[in-house]
């Protein structure tokens with residue numbers, strides 16, 4: 001779908017190339033993560049694909065067409081683009097921002113409005129935000145708008161330059177998980193630049209590791225690279241704990257969740273005690289049907305109806321799409337014994353440190 | 363207690379009533395001189411700002427020349443222009459316009475320069491042509507700064523118009539000058555107060571204009 005051939009960029013005033021004879025094939029529907037140390041030429045490579053930077057030499061083919069031979073504006077309108085600074089247009093409403101490329105392509109207003117409505121659903125935004133201006137949104141919401149805007153004209157190719165770099169870690173994990181799922185359903189051809197190894201492993205079908213000067217050090221599936229780093233550089237770049245990094249490849253839901261000591265609020269004290277005993281714990285999780293209410297201390301069970309006990313919130317709540325790496329970080333940093341997995345309020349199961357550790361050694 | 367021996371009241375309302383026609387006429391003159399000068403200043407500034415943005419090296423000489431114009435005392439500038447264009451409205455407009463240039467150009471260039479690089483990069487990446495990007499991204503985003511420049515230029519010009527009284531024009535300045543010559547306080551006060559009121563009204567007008575044209579900038583700055 002995208003083919004880079006001997007791509008080279010030497011910036012004027014510089015003697016060493018920023019990108020050196022890079023050759024890469026990116027298949028249709030594949031998400032390739034470009035990763036490497038700061039200044040290694042990731043952004044330069046990405047921007048050559050939509051010709052924001054003109055290559056010094058080499059060939060770029062996008063969807064079978066020579067990218068150099070297409071008028072640059074036409075090329076760019078057929079490629080979705082998300083940058084780290086988000087770059088929403090401050091003077092345009094969210095709806096207008098999302099509709100940018102369709103309106104450049106001359107779609108009529110109703111078609112644009114329909115498409116915007118659809119995308120708001122896709123990226124998980126509120127409809128009421130459509131009339132607002134970007135400055136009225138949080139960083140995470142703005143980044144969602146950035147993704148929606150890139151997807152607007154349904155381009156086959158998506159270029160993303162550290163798209164989740166500007167948001168805080170918790171929001172970033174959520175956005176990564178959602179993007180992972182989105183990519184599964186949309187099947188775009190994605191080139192995703194990041195400097196975060198876990199993100200590259202989690203999102204990439206293949207990872208391209210670049211050395212300084214834009215030299216391709218290794219290009220393969222994350223599992224392969226983790227198992228067999230091609231060089232000292234790659235090994236050192238991935239850092240220690242390659243076993244831990246594998247966790248980024250797995251979603252929480254893959255870890256075999258347990259139900260844990262959870263009962264419905266309608267349960268009687270005997271059942272509650274039996275469940276705690278069976279799980280060998282001194283606390284009890286409360287559910288209202290499928291919905292998670294919280295937990296209560298074992299000593300309070302039996303003192304009154306479960307319904308009347310005021311449950312406390314769990315320290316760590318995960319989404320089933322989060323990576324196990326995210327789960328591990330959350331559990332360790334919060335000193336929690338368990339993490340509960342909840343999708344839109346619905347309880348899916350729980351996970352403890354041992355369950356995660358089991359996945360590392362496997 | 364009453365003040366004894368005060369020759370004339372500070373404000374002679376009767377004079378104002380008798381001269382309403384003239385006040386209205388001078389209002390139009392004042393507004394006309396201000397509007398023509400600021401609009402002309404805007405047109406010239408846009409041209410110069412486009413040159414300065416296109417060829418960066420021209421910005422320093424442009425601000426140097428317009429800055430120099432700005433420092434010439436207004437009375438001197440009117441006098442300097444008399445041998446060239448005479449004692450008339452053209453003289454006044456040339457001088458007044460030249461005072462607006464520095465402020466408007468600086469705000470135009472600063473406004474365009476203030477557009478975040480992320481916005482221009484995103485616009486390029488979405489497939490905007492350079493021209494479309496300029497008119498649909500950079501200009502609207504620079505609008506608050508541009509309007510701020512026009513606002514200062516306008517208020518300054520309203521004040522300066524009074525000085526054109528020496529050319530036989532002056533808008534409200536006409537009353538001030540004649541009042542000073544005849545020690546007639548009412549005329550001086552009418553000239554000063556109306557000039558301040560006009561400047562304030564125009565100032566408020568620009569604030570409103572900014573709100574209407576740049577609703578997205580509300581609550582910022």
Ligand SMILES: Nc1ncnc2c1ncn2[C@@H]1O[C@H](COP(=O)(O)OP(=O)(O)O)[C@@H](O)[C@H]1O
Nearest residue numbers: 011012014018037038039040041042043044045
């Ligand atoms: N516009 C430019 N002009 C000159 N040098 C540049 C330009 N953009 C990037 N570079 C240089 O090219 C190299 C690669 O930059 P970049 O692709 O931005 O790195 P990365 O995105 O991997 O951090 C760096 O040494 C950087 O200084």
Ligand SMILES: [Mg+2]
Nearest residue numbers: 042043044161
């Ligand atoms: Mg970069």
